[in-house]
Amino acid sequence: MAQMKFVSNWEGVESVPESYVCPQETRPGVSMKKTIPVIDFATDDRALLFKKILDVTGEFGFFQVINHGISKRLVEEMMRMLKEFHGMSPEDKLRECSEDPNKSCTVYSSSENYANEQIHRWKDTLKLICHPNLDKNVQFWPENPPNFRNVVKAYCVMIRKLALEILEVLSEGLGLGKGYFEGEMSENPVLLVHHYPPCPNPSLTMGLTQHADPTLITILFQDVNGLQFFKDGQWIDIDPVDDALLINFGYIFEMISNGKMKAMEHRVVTNATTSRQSLVYLVYPGNDVTVEPAKCLIDEANPPHYHSVKFKDFNNKFTSASGDRETMMKYISFNKP
Ligand SMILES: O=C(O)CCC(=O)C(=O)O
Numbered sequence: 001m002a003q004m005k006f007v008s009n010w011e012g013v014e015s016v017p018e019s020y021v022c023p024q025e026t027r028p029g030v031s032m033k034k035t036i037p038v039i040d041f042a043t044d045d046r047a048l049l050f051k052k053i054l055d056v057t058g059e060f061g062f063f064q065v066i067n068h069g070i071s072k073r074l075v076e077e078m079m080r081m082l083k084e085f086h087g088m089s090p091e092d093k094l095r096e097c098s099e100d101p102n103k104s105c106t107v108y109s110s111s112e113n114y115a116n117e118q119i120h121r122w123k124d125t126l127k128l129i130c131h132p133n134l135d136k137n138v139q140f141w142p143e144n145p146p147n148f149r150n151v152v153k154a155y156c157v158m159i160r161k162l163a164l165e166i167l168e169v170l171s172e173g174l175g176l177g178k179g180y181f182e183g184e185m186s187e188n189p190v191l192l193v194h195h196y197p198p199c200p201n202p203s204l205t206m207g208l209t210q211h212a213d214p215t216l217i218t219i220l221f222q223d224v225n226g227l228q229f230f231k232d233g234q235w236i237d238i239d240p241v242d243d244a245l246l247i248n249f250g251y252i253f254e255m256i257s258n259g260k261m262k263a264m265e266h267r268v269v270t271n272a273t274t275s276r277q278s279l280v281y282l283v284y285p286g287n288d289v290t291v292e293p294a295k296c297l298i299d300e301a302n303p304p305h306y307h308s309v310k311f312k313d314f315n316n317k318f319t320s321a322s323g324d325r326e327t328m329m330k331y332i333s334f335n336k337p
Pocket residue numbers: 192194208213220222227266267268278280
């Protein structure tokens with residue numbers, strides 16, 4: 001059974017199985033280190049915050065925030081408990097995630113499309129649908145490790161608050177007005193907890209292959225390096241910064257901002273010695289939301305660069321194209337890549 005193949009449960013694996021070996025052209029190769037400035041989110045000066053976001057995003061394509069309102073203790077507790085979760089036996093993980101008939105909690109290895117993948121990724125993922133029915137969903141979530149429900153629920157509440165605050169800064173800064181991203185625009189967030197165990201030969205495998213996110217924004221916490229962004233033809237290592245959360249824009253924000261913000265491609269490489277874990281909060285619109293450049297950004301001098309598409313059609317396309325950037329840009333953009 002595919003789910004029994006959780007890489008987190010492979011003890012003492014000495015070589016990379018054939019089905020995890022990437023073709024030569026998609027293997028890790030060379031990357032560069034860069035220091036990314038961190039933005040202090042603890043300020044009431046939203047205009048200045050937006051300016052800093054624009055500056056950093058202009059240079060790197062994404063930004064990092066500190067003093068974001070989510071306590072270090074909560075993040076540490078999440079990381080500790082979720083490491084324990086991924087370390088449980090395959091049977092226990094599957095059992096703990098099997099309670100919800102609506103599948104608000106699932107655990108899988110590599111990707112949700114494991115059965116049809118050519119090459120598997122060196123990671124396992126716990127997926128939690130946390131909104132709009134958090135109180136209901138949480139009753140079906142794992143009871144083990146102890147306190148799972150309380151801790152993850154608290155994180156979901158805090159990260160949603162932060163997501164809405166960040167979106168508000170962006171909405172005011174872009175001139176979209178107050179509350180543009182509230183309601184249906186951000187009503188379907190998902191929390192993924194990726195666990196990438198050590199890999200005997202990191203030069204052959206990928207934890208997560210090259211993609212840009214099909215989201216409005218994504219908020220990420222990582223404990224160990226491995227994340228790389230693709231900028232100006234180069235892979236750049238984004239090493240973790242103490243207490244910082246990293247925010248990147250997805251295709252949906254790119255379309256709404258008419259290309260002012262871009263969905264940057266990224267990937268995750270593995271390493272031979274340390275397991276890596278990331279908390280990834282993906283903010284999606286409702287399925288029936290029409291995604292298009294915001295009307296107030298369009299005039300004769302600024303024509304739209306993107307088509308109007310229903311989010312669910314966009315998402316179906318993203319899934320069928322396995323997130324291929326060229327296919328997605330042809331689908332959403334008038335200008336093509
Ligand atoms: O694990 C990471 O650092 C990246 C995860 C990611 O890119 C994603 O889930 O879309």
